[in-house]
Amino acid sequence: MIQSSGDQMQVIGPMTIARANQLISAGNALIDAGAVTVDLSQVTDVDSASLAILFDWCRTAPKKLTIRHLPEAMRTLAQLYGVVDLIPQPSPSPQLPQGAKGV
DSSP states (O other): OEEEETTEEEEEEEESGGGHHHHHHHHHHHHHTTOOEEEEEEEEEEOHHHHHHHHHHHHHOSSOOEEESOOHHHHHHHHHHTOGGGSOOOOOOOOOOTTOOOO
């Protein structure tokens, strides 16, 4: 299932081959309606199809997508396949040196 709010869509539940066609269709409809952020924090299960789903959404999106909360299992698969750098994730915020205070 995918929920949407504003320009964000959130995938809930498994992101596997059994749901790939459903997720691709639903995600592309939301992307066409203006979603530019994909939240994966509620994904419960992944397989290699999860990467295919993400890359399909990225390929068909009219604007660059941002993928948030990439599950560790999906990151591991992406690293194994050598494609982790192709997943558009937000840049990490810069870390202050230990003992430094922010403004």
